[in-house]
Amino acid sequence: MSVLRSSGSSVSCVQDQGSRPDGVIERTERLVQWGGREHTPFVNYVYDIALIDLTSEDDTVDWEWIGARRDKGVSHAQALDLAPRAWREWVKHGSSALPGLRRRVARAKVAKVRDQRPKPGSGEAADLETVYKYFDGRKHDFEALAAAVAARVLRGAGHGYVEGWLTRRSGDGGADFVGRLDLGGGSGLAGTSLVVLGQAKCVKPDTLITAEQIARVVARLRRGWIGVYVTTGAYSESAQTEMVEDQYPIILLNGTSLVGELRSMARDDHGGDLAACIEHVLTGREVAITNRRPEEILLQ
Known part of the structure; x- marks a missing residue:
């Protein structure tokens, strides 16, 4: 069962939905759900993800960065050079910097x-x-x-x-x-x-x-x-x-x-x-x- 919840500049998604390449997981929650005709219980997980601002990248993600992160032959520093600006700031300053690095919801509704x-x-x-x-x-x-x-x-x-x-x-x-x-x-x-x-x-x-x-x-x-x-x-x-x-x-x-x-x-x-x-x-x-x-x- 897939669930996707969002509020403001955060997104919550269950385990089988996967996480986004432009977000940082802030919280994980284990929950029990019921499904099927017999209402059989099963365990699932919800992740709260803070979506980062991609304005500097024209709201696009460079998939070369994603590939570099998965490539064992590429160092963390080399992969980080390909990351969005907000991601690099988060790596440098930690979660305390997230409030200033979140995607502004209004921008998603603004037409260039x-x-x-x-x-x-x-x-x-x-x-x-x-x-x-x-x-x-x-x-x-x-x-x-x-x-x-x-x-x-x-x-x-x-x-x-x-x-x-x-x-x-x-x-x-x-x-x-x-x-x-x-x-x-x-x-x-x-x-x-x-x-x-x-x-x-x-x-x-x-x-x-x-x-x-x-x-x-x-x-x-x-x-x-x-x-x-x-x-x-x-x-x-x-x-x-x-x-x-x-x-x-x-x-x-x-x-x-x-x-x-x-x-x-x-x-x-x-x-x-x-x-x-x-x-x-x-x-x-x-x-x-x-x-x-x-x-x-x-x-x-």
Whole structure:
């Protein structure tokens, strides 16, 4: 029987799961489990493993190091030269250094800027540039597009989503569109609804959205509300880290994600014609523009 448990930057795994090459065993526990139809008891072991930070190695492990550790012809010092920086620090300073060498959980959920942008010269890059140029200076048009993409993403997650309205140009206070996410699929006590506040930002594809810009949306959120940020740019790694560490209830859609959703919409309903898809979003959908309070979406 295999069990894998994790908490923070530590992982617990049973004996038959094996240990990780980027972790240090901190504690071992012998436990008795029951399995099978007869609930026969058997003994197993749980190891608590502190995962080490691999930022200096771009989150990869050099398997030459693993091979060197198994090779009897390679000395410990030679093998250590191939080890990750954090591992060498642990060997040098001992377990007391582990708190500063642990992998930060937030980093695993942070997308590098280069991974948020289409490959230069690719069709996706051309599409993103087309979208940016089409909507540059057309604030409300881009908000309508962002609202449609956000609706598709939220519905694609298996939830009911109701589109609301776009906010007026003056005094939007960090929200460009409003929607409602229905959870539970029932009425009364069997379901609940959340207010969705959306921010749309049409910027040059090489632009980075900062933590301050995301925080402006988060500041508007009340308990039970979530945010959606849609942009033609990308999100800085520091902004993402802050979002994860502070547990902001917000969904981030970058330029690559935006174009990907638009391409899917075009393929499903417009024979792959991206321009026709965009025109349909802008002319074929009725979207109100108002200064209504976001919570009024719960009454619709």
